[in-house]
Amino acid sequence: MDALVSIVVPCRNERSHISRCLDSLLGNDYPRLEILVVDGLSRDGTREVLRSYAERYPGIQLLDNPKQITARALNIGIRQARGEYIMVAGAHASFPADYISGLMKYLEQLDAVGVGGSMVTHSDHTTIGHSIARVLSNRVGVGNSMFRLGTREPVSVDTVPFGIYHRDVFYRAGLYDERLVRNQDIEFSKRIIRKVGKLFLVPTILCHYYFKGRYGLLARSNFQNGLWNIMAVYLTRKFRSISFRHIVPALSLLFILISLILGLFVDGGFLLILLLAGAGYLLLLVITAIRINDSQTSVPAIVWSFIVLHFSYGFGSLAGLLSLPFRRFSAKRSQRR
Numbered sequence: 001m002d003a004l005v006s007i008v009v010p011c012r013n014e015r016s017h018i019s020r021c022l023d024s025l026l027g028n029d030y031p032r033l034e035i036l037v038v039d040g041l042s043r044d045g046t047r048e049v050l051r052s053y054a055e056r057y058p059g060i061q062l063l064d065n066p067k068q069i070t071a072r073a074l075n076i077g078i079r080q081a082r083g084e085y086i087m088v089a090g091a092h093a094s095f096p097a098d099y100i101s102g103l104m105k106y107l108e109q110l111d112a113v114g115v116g117g118s119m120v121t122h123s124d125h126t127t128i129g130h131s132i133a134r135v136l137s138n139r140v141g142v143g144n145s146m147f148r149l150g151t152r153e154p155v156s157v158d159t160v161p162f163g164i165y166h167r168d169v170f171y172r173a174g175l176y177d178e179r180l181v182r183n184q185d186i187e188f189s190k191r192i193i194r195k196v197g198k199l200f201l202v203p204t205i206l207c208h209y210y211f212k213g214r215y216g217l218l219a220r221s222n223f224q225n226g227l228w229n230i231m232a233v234y235l236t237r238k239f240r241s242i243s244f245r246h247i248v249p250a251l252s253l254l255f256i257l258i259s260l261i262l263g264l265f266v267d268g269g270f271l272l273i274l275l276l277a278g279a280g281y282l283l284l285l286v287i288t289a290i291r292i293n294d295s296q297t298s299v300p301a302i303v304w305s306f307i308v309l310h311f312s313y314g315f316g317s318l319a320g321l322l323s324l325p326f327r328r329f330s331a332k333r334s335q336r337r
Contacts, residue, residue: 003084004032005100005164008077010070011091012040015049017210022053022060024094030101035060036077040068071176071184078170087164088185093119094208095162102205103164106154113169113197114189116160117205118150129213131301140288141309143245146201157201158243159189161209172196179235182228187241194240215304219312226250226316227323234324249314250321 007025011018018037025035037050039062047062054060063080065073078086085107087100099117106115121136123129135141142148146157173192176184189199211217226249232241256274263271282303289302 002032004034004082005030005085005087005104006077006081006083006167007033007035007087007089007100008074008081009035009037009089009091010040010065010073010077011037011042011046011050012065012068013042013044013046014091015042015045017092018046018049019053020094020210021089021091024096025089026057026059027097028095028100029097030104032083033059033100034081034083036063036080037061038063038065038073038077040065040073067178069178069181071178071180074184075175075178078167078175081167084167085164086167086170087162089162090209092210093162094210096206099205099207100164103202106200106202106205107164107166110154110200110202111198112200113192114160114163114165114199115202116147116163116199117202117207119147119161120206120208121148122208122210123213126213127296127298128215128301128305130296131298132213132215132218132305134292134297134302135305135309138288138292140284141306143248144243145245151201151203154200154202156198158193158199159186160199160201161185162207163199165192169196177232177236180228180232182224183232183242186229186243186246187232187236190241190243215308218305219308222309222312223316223319226313226318227320228316230317230320230324234320234327247317249310250317252310253314253318 009021009025022035022037025033037060039047039050041064050060050062054062061080063076065076074088085104087103089095103115103117106112121133123133137148139149146155147159147161169192173188173195176188180187193199229242229246233239255277259270259274259277263269263274285303285306286299288306289299293299293302
């Protein structure tokens with residue numbers, strides 16, 4: 001298969017990552033590629049790096065994204081793409097030489113409208129960083145997010161990272177929802193499955209994702225993820241825009257809050273239930289941490305990574321729920337003007 005593949009790379013202030021991403025894409029063995037980097041007016045030197053690449057490699061094109069929203073960047077690139085197939089990439093990722101050619105073979109073999117490979121998570125070389133990376137690749141941390149867990153055979157999934165799609169998919173399912181500041185990829189994947197067909201995660205083909213191993217960054221990122229999952233449901237009016245795993249942290253927090261209130265004001269037995277549930281949760285984390293611990297991690301760091309991940313996500317979702325009445329009020333007020 002030698003059809004042109006257009007690769008859309010949204011980025012903003014990614015000077016420390018973008019060269020690794022572009023070098024890996026340029027090093028792919030697929031013969032016909034164009035790379036569309038859509039930059040959100042970076043101010044850290046990223047644009048200078050991108051201009052240098054565009055001058056040296058005719059297949060790289062720099063586009064602007066004044067709105068600085070990822071969904072907008074993706075849509076700009078998709079509209080500009082000339083390829084029969086479109087791949088969505090990420091500035092924080094790198095791709096092995098056979099990534100694109102491998103996915104194209106699977107796309108041809110499977111009854112799929114989009115395919116992607118599993119994602120290997122990397123962090124800086126610290127105990128905390130390695131511990132967070134382990135948690136983000138563990139079922140206790142990410143539920144049934146298959147692209148983080150990996151697979152031994154092609155499997156139908158609810159979303160894929162950095163997938164390749166026939167361009168017709170974007171006309172049949174529609175483009176990315178630009179109202180969503182985060183989690184636009186999950187909503188888009190769910191819409192593809194409803195309107196077009198199956199997405200497949202394929203084995204042996206891996207991409208690599210890099211991030212800074214900081215608890216604060218982990219908390220902020222997952223707070224936003226939790227919040228924008230609620231916003232996705234609210235804005236699209238479709239609960240199917242997310243998966244059940246995305247609301248588990250919020251349900252767990254609601255259980256804690258309800259048990260605490262009932263225990264303080266109704267019956268102290270609810271506090272005992274809460275205590276037993278909390279002990280069971282901590283026991284699960286400790287057992288999992290011991291099982292996945294190695295020379296680069298530590299059990300306390302892994303346990304705390306789980307807690308930060310779960311609770312920041314849950315609080316983000318609850319914040320999203322609590323904000324809905326204010327959003328409805330603001331929307332109605334705007335309509336009256």
